[in-house]
Amino acid sequence: MSTAVSTPTPGPMRQLLNAARTMFIAWGELADFILRSMGWLFFKRPSRGTLLPICFQVGVLSVPVVGITGLFIGMVLAVQSYAEFVRIPPLKDWLGVAINGSVIRELGPVLAATMLAGRVGSAIAAELGTMRVTEQIDALTCLGVNPLHYLVVPRFLACVLLIPLLTVLADFMGIMGGALISTQLYGMEPYRYWSLSQDKLGMWDIMTGLIKSVFFGASIALISCFRGFHSKPGAEGVGKAATESFVHSFIAILALDFFLSMFFNSIYRQLWPE
Numbered sequence: 001m002s003t004a005v006s007t008p009t010p011g012p013m014r015q016l017l018n019a020a021r022t023m024f025i026a027w028g029e030l031a032d033f034i035l036r037s038m039g040w041l042f043f044k045r046p047s048r049g050t051l052l053p054i055c056f057q058v059g060v061l062s063v064p065v066v067g068i069t070g071l072f073i074g075m076v077l078a079v080q081s082y083a084e085f086v087r088i089p090p091l092k093d094w095l096g097v098a099i100n101g102s103v104i105r106e107l108g109p110v111l112a113a114t115m116l117a118g119r120v121g122s123a124i125a126a127e128l129g130t131m132r133v134t135e136q137i138d139a140l141t142c143l144g145v146n147p148l149h150y151l152v153v154p155r156f157l158a159c160v161l162l163i164p165l166l167t168v169l170a171d172f173m174g175i176m177g178g179a180l181i182s183t184q185l186y187g188m189e190p191y192r193y194w195s196l197s198q199d200k201l202g203m204w205d206i207m208t209g210l211i212k213s214v215f216f217g218a219s220i221a222l223i224s225c226f227r228g229f230h231s232k233p234g235a236e237g238v239g240k241a242a243t244e245s246f247v248h249s250f251i252a253i254l255a256l257d258f259f260l261s262m263f264f265n266s267i268y269r270q271l272w273p274e
Contacts (some may be wrong), residue, residue, distance in 0.1 A: 073175030128228025
């Protein structure tokens with residue numbers, strides 16, 4: 001009579017080491033993917049006919065969702081901020097500064113990038129994952145075309161170039177939404193609303209938000225392309241790649257926002273000390 005041999009379960013320390021090893025391997029693969037992609041970006045322009053269609057998909061088709069998101073974010077921020085500012089009457093005139101500053105510095109870039117990570121990043125990962133599963137990427141290699149140059153470079157450029165423009169749209173719609181609620185619904189004086197915002201917010205605030213959006217766009221493109229290139233076989237693998245691209249892009253956006261905010265604040269204190 002034969003007895004089944006059970007495989008011993010690895011201990012907690014072994015599981016922790018295996019998880020750390022897997023994480024380091026994944027980070028190394030991502031770093032290698034980024035370096036090779038950047039090499040093609042700096043030394044050879046995108047292939048003819050690849051950039052404009054992707055720019056249309058990333059930029060033009062994202063205008064409605066980014067505009068609507070920015071508009072309602074500004075309106076919600078006005079409603080919530082007014083409920084707090086009205087408790088202290090001297091601060092009521094500063095409502096425009098709080099709304100516009102929050103939209104320009106943080107909410108506009110972060111929410112525009114988040115929406116694009118869900119709409120564009122997931123689509124990029126699913127598209128490239130399907131090409132990996134159906135061996136279209138291998139076919140490009142057999143034809144003498146480098147897949148990184150043909151597929152990754154135009155998507156990276158489209159995200160980096162167009163996400164700042166979409167951030168400008170999100171900022172504008174958010175500012176208009178906040179002003180609409182503050183001046184028309186709550187009866188704030190428009191002159192005071194806009195004059196204080198003009199005095200307290202300047203080009204530094206606008207530029208920091210746009211610089212952040214460039215880093216957000218680069219992270220979305222690289223992470224989404226990486227997940228698509230390393231998609232596992234089958235429909236489940238493609239779906240998992242699309243999901244992971246959004247989750248990882250969202251985490252990268254929040255982490256970059258934190259570190260870039262710390263960096264810009266330190267520069268601001270050095271340039272304009274109190």
